[in-house]
Amino acid sequence: xxxxxxxxxxxxxxxxxxxxxxxxxxxxxxxxxxxxxxxxxxxxxxxxxxxxxxxxxxxxxxxxxxxxxxxxxxxxxxxxxxxxxxxxxxxxxxxxxxxxxxxxxxxxxxxxxxxxxxxxxxxxxxxxxxxxxxxxxxxxxxxxxxxxxxxxxxxxxxxxxxxxxxxxxxxxxxxxxxxxxxxxxxxxxxxxxxx
Amino acid sequence: xxxxxxxxxxxxxxxxxxxxxxxxxxxxxxxxxxxxxxxxxxxxxxxxxxxxxxxxxxxxxxxxxxxxxxxxxxxxxxxxxxxxxxxxxxxxxxxxxxxxxxxxxxxxxxxxxxxxxxxxxxxxxxxxxxxxxxxxxxxxxxxxxxxxxxxxxxxxxxxxxxxxxxxxxxxxxxxxxxxxxxxxxxxxxxxxxxx
Numbered sequence: 509x510x511x512x513x514x515x516x517x518x519x520x521x522x523x524x525x526x527x528x529x530x531x532x533x534x535x536x537x538x539x540x541x542x543x544x545x546x547x548x549x550x551x552x553x554x555x556x557x558x559x560x561x562x563x564x565x566x567x568x569x570x571x572x573x574x575x576x577x578x579x580x581x582x583x584x585x586x587x588x589x590x591x592x593x594x595x596x597x598x599x600x601x602x603x604x605x606x607x608x609x610x611x612x613x614x615x616x617x618x619x620x621x622x623x624x625x626x627x628x629x630x631x632x633x634x635x636x637x638x639x640x641x642x643x644x645x646x647x648x649x650x651x652x653x654x655x656x657x658x659x660x661x662x663x664x665x666x667x668x669x670x671x672x673x674x675x676x677x678x679x680x681x682x683x684x685x686x687x688x689x690x691x692x693x694x695x696x697x698x699x700x701x702x703x
Numbered sequence: 704x705x706x707x708x709x710x711x712x713x714x715x716x717x718x719x720x721x722x723x724x725x726x727x728x729x730x731x732x733x734x735x736x737x738x739x740x741x742x743x744x745x746x747x748x749x750x751x752x753x754x755x756x757x758x759x760x761x762x763x764x765x766x767x768x769x770x771x772x773x774x775x776x777x778x779x780x781x782x783x784x785x786x787x788x789x790x791x792x793x794x795x796x797x798x799x800x801x802x803x804x805x806x807x808x809x810x811x812x813x814x815x816x817x818x819x820x821x822x823x824x825x826x827x828x829x830x831x832x833x834x835x836x837x838x839x840x841x842x843x844x845x846x847x848x849x850x851x852x853x854x855x856x857x858x859x860x861x862x863x864x865x866x867x868x869x870x871x872x873x874x875x876x877x878x879x880x881x882x883x884x885x886x887x888x889x890x891x892x893x894x895x896x897x898x
Contacts, residue, residue, distance in 0.1 A: 518875045533786075545740050549882045556881050557874030591728075593880045679752030680713045680895060685788045686751050686888070687744045693885035694892045700875060701889070 513649070515618070516558075517642070518700045520651040522614045523554055523692055524563035526607065527571065529663035540658040542571050544578060549689040551597040557696050560617055562600045563610035563653075575603050607666070611653055620651040626670035627656050627691060629684050635675040638698035645699070654695060656688050708844070711753075712837070713895045715813055715846040718749055718887055719758035719805045722766065724858035735853040737766050742773060742796060743789070744884040750792040752891050755812055757795045758805035758848075770798050802861070806848055815846040821865035822851050822886060824879050830870040833893035840894070849890060851883050 514520075525546060528539040547564065554562040564575055579598055581587040588595040604610040607624075615622045625641065636644075645652055655662060655670065667673055677694050678684050686694070709715075720741060723734040742759065749757040759770055774793055776782040783790040799805040802819075810817045820836065831839075840847055850857060850865065862868055872889050873879050881889070 516875065545882075545884075549885055552881050553874075553885055555878050556872075556876060558876040558878075593878070596878065597880065677751075677892075677896075679748075679891075680711065681751060681753040683750050683788070683791065685792065686747050687740075687884070689740075689882075689884055690744055690748055690888035693881070693888040694896070696874075697872075697889045697892065698896075701872075701893075 517645055518558040519560060520618055520620060520645065521559045521654065521696075521700065522561040522563060522651075523550055523559060523654050523656065523696065524565055524607065524610045525550055525688065525692075526655060526657050526662060526666065527566040527568075529665060530657040530659045531661060531663050533660050537663045538659060539566070539568060542566065542575055543658070546658070546689060547575065547578060547598065547601060548594070550692055551600050553693055553696050554600040555597040557700050559600070559696065561602050561614060563602050563604050563614070565604050565607055565610055567605055572603050572605065579603075607655070614651065614653050618651045620649060623650055623652045623671040624669065625652045625654050625672045625674060626662055626667045627654065627674045627695060628667060629661055629676045629686070631676065632667060632673045635673045637675050638695060641672060641674065642699050656692055658688055709841075710813070712840055713753040714755060715815060715840065716754045716849065716891075716895065717756040717758060717809045717846070718745055718754060718849050718851065718891065719760055719802065720745055720883065720887075721802060721850060721852050721857060721861065722761040722763075724860060725852040725854045726856060726858050728855050732858045733854060734761070734763060737761065737770055738853070739773060741853070741884060742770065742793065745887050746792040746795050748888055748891050749795040752895050754795070754891065755846075756797050756809060758797050758799050758809070760799050760802055760805055762800055767798050767800065774798075802850070809846065809848050813846045815844060818845055818847045818866040819864065820847045820849050820867045820869060821857055821862045822849065822869045822890060823862060824856055824871045824881070826871065827862060827868045830868045832870050833890060836867060836869065837894050849887075851887055853883055
């Protein structure tokens, strides 16, 4: 009865929002700047769905300082008093300089092998559906770090190094330019939600 | 074979983001101000999933003027040239002073009876799941206008006047404070997506 020993899936999932290495519209590898609402929306998804952490990844020290300032506003003092629900969400955020640091932290927290699961808005050879990944994770004692890229998405080297790549979220049209905030909401709901 | 005559479900769905009447944290009915990213995220969802329109509803004339200015930046001139994908998304937005105007416009566009479907983050008597609503809409030649409220959500009179109320999106925890941007993404995906 291996499944009885498994931690519930949300307790084996975390989200990482990468600001580098990502690509711009021309495919050039760039470093994106922080978007305040990403922190709010992604941490609220993380907390609502009971995921382990929401990692905010940027190699730029001033951006990490800015992120810390934004978090501190809500986690301490007036922000916390004014909106304790928001504090509870933002308390799930861990700021990291790179993906390796995020993965190490997550591995230490859940004590399991961590699959790196990349997302992309473009077709990718060998990509799997959310349904397939959900089944795999429900059957195996593994954790998964869901990687999302800002700007025009994760750089090719992140996709190449990932253990799994998720199929793009397509709606009912060839157009698939969702915001990263929408993509995180949909992927987390498809992996752990019950409609 | 009634089902063969039905328009595909996305072509019978639209989203309306209401800035009034909504409630604040104390339950007081208020008018919220516009959030720029809501326009972007919701129109990108509307376009990706092939829905009919994204209605932006506010009774405040200066807010409608501001919305028009934001839209015009992306729909004409430099914004359009710089990011035609964004123009394609924002072209789905219709600005309205009230819900009735939005519903009338939607009814005229799809030529069908329009169900008003309200959303809420709180338990509501008689609320239906996305799965149930999807089945109902797939079987009947009806359109549905999905109503979302900014701030702390739609005011009680909107819920009372709606034809259907959707169950709150719950993740795997009692915490359910998603942003309206996340809620729209998840509801539209649950109603029309294929995981």
